[in-house]
Amino acid sequence: MSHTPPRTSTVIGCTLLVIALGVGVTSCGSDGNPLSAAPYDAADQIAFNGPSGDGRKADPDKPLEVTTEDSDGRITDVTARDAAGRYVAGELSADGTRWHSTSPLAANARYTVRVSTEDEDGAPGRKVLTFDTSRPTTKKLTVTFGPRAGKYGVGQPITAELSSPVKDGKQRAIVESALKVDSIPAVKGAWHWVDDKKLHYRPMEYWPTHATVQARSNLEGIKISDRLRGGAAKPLTITTGDRVVAVTDASTHQMTVYRNGEVIRQIPVTTGKPGYDTRNGVKVVLAKEGTVRMTSASIGASDFYDLTVHHSVRVTNSGEYVHAAPWSTGSQGYANVSHGCTGMSPGNAAWFYDTISEGDIVEVVNSGGDTMAPFGNGFGDWNLPWKKWRTGSALVGGTPDGPSPAERARLRPQNV
Known part of the structure; x- marks a missing residue:
């Protein structure tokens, strides 16, 4: 041969x-x-x-x-x-x-x-x-990698946003095979098609600590279909810090914070009360937003509230945070009284805010809520087992595994 x-x-x-x-x-x-x-x-x-x-x-x-x-x-x-x-x-x-x-x-x-x-x-x-070879006369497919360049926690997925939808399986395979992600130290990872225009990349397990991760595209000039060719793409480099994981047990009302596998703090907390149960599962920190106004109108809650909340760390797009909750300190460590967020004392919230970073892991267990959806409400990517994650790769022959319309309907906002 x-x-x-x-x-x-x-x-x-x-x-x-x-x-x-x-x-x-x-x-x-x-x-x-x-x-x-x-x-x-x-x-x-x-x-x-x-x-x-x-x-x-x-x-x-x-x-x-x-x-x-x-x-x-x-x-x-x-x-x-x-x-x-x-x-x-x-x-x-x-x-x-x-x-x-x-x-x-x-x-x-x-x-x-x-x-x-x-x-x-x-x-x-x-x-x-x-x-x-001659110049193309077709439309260009461009790729935008995310997040922005910088330092993140070990749970941060790499994203690829396409300028045009790609639905055909063979065309997806062409695109996916040209999107390269390398890390030092090297780890096994894979792309997953979230929908026709978006892919997420994650390792089988979390990224190594203090790693350098680079994403690039080799699509430029490559034929994807009769009317679509790959365009140029700006490469992306991110680095990771320590492995910081915060695990909240909703049944014991305690959060345990780990750094590189060692417990560094245990915090009494309160989570969502019945009807507003905090979602179970692994969530990736989306942003440290500081001071946020939270209202009952934003989630359609029957009981009124309008609060200015400090040390707010967002973990879902629909409004779930970890934040200071001075009004519920008597319940923290004893009962779940929030509308879905994880609340703690102002002192513990200040410490948590200074300790946590975008891309770090916040996990909730033993709540009455549903499990965080893999996609559509932030980064729930780690809630898919590796074998199922791989089915979302066009190179493996799987299909996208994004939320169904019914699942999206259940993604109601939560606050406080």
Whole structure:
């Protein structure tokens, strides 16, 4: 088989380039063994009917093909890559008479093709070809990575927002295979399609502490569909800090805060009362918002309140916070009296606010509430087991696992 070096995945190829490789004159070394000979120049035996220095450019939507028409010779290896170092995947027939591309060429790119041949006596031949592909005339798909560059907790997912929806499974595979996430130290991770325009990436477990995580796209110029090609994307780099995890047990009314696996504080708390039960599950800190006005009108609560709340840490889009609750200090550690938030004393809230960071983990257990939805209400990504997370990858063959309309309807706001 042809040796195909690592390359970016994409779809189909360039103008039909047929390279007819004839049989060269046997070139032997001084010892008469053809295998000891230096490769001969196969230029006189190659017919190349693609662009050949006349100013024309290859159509990137057509496959690249290399053939030999002489039954006494065969192709032994073909490599094709562009100036950015991206290889084109290909397959070589068992008899060595034909090689064709199985991944697409990029538009507006320069390619170098190296062909190795062998004649009937085993003498090696070599030929190097170069050609340019034409510019795309289709719409560009751009990618915006998130969050913003900076330092985060170990629970922070990487997001990719697409400029246009991608619904087809094969097209999703092209897009996903070009979105790269690397970390130092290295960990196993995967993309998950949240919907037609958004993907999330997370490791199998939380990111390592003090890691550097980089996201980039290799989509530029790659054909996704007849009317859609990849555009440029700005890469993203984030770093992680310590592993800070705050676990609230709603049945014992206690929050235990861990740093790198060690308990650093236990805090009496109150969580949601019946009818406003705090959601169970893992939540990623979305923002440290400080002072926030919270009202009953925002969630349609029957009992009126309008409060200015300090040291507010948001954990859902619908309004669930961890915050100071001086009005409920008598219940903290004993009863659940809030409208869904986790409340604590002003002193403990100030400490928590100074300790926690965006991307850190806040987990709730033993509440009467539903489990935090994976998507649509913040980052509930870690509530999906790894096996189920992987089903949301187009490369695995799964389907998106976002919330259904009924699930979205249950995402009512919570406050205080």
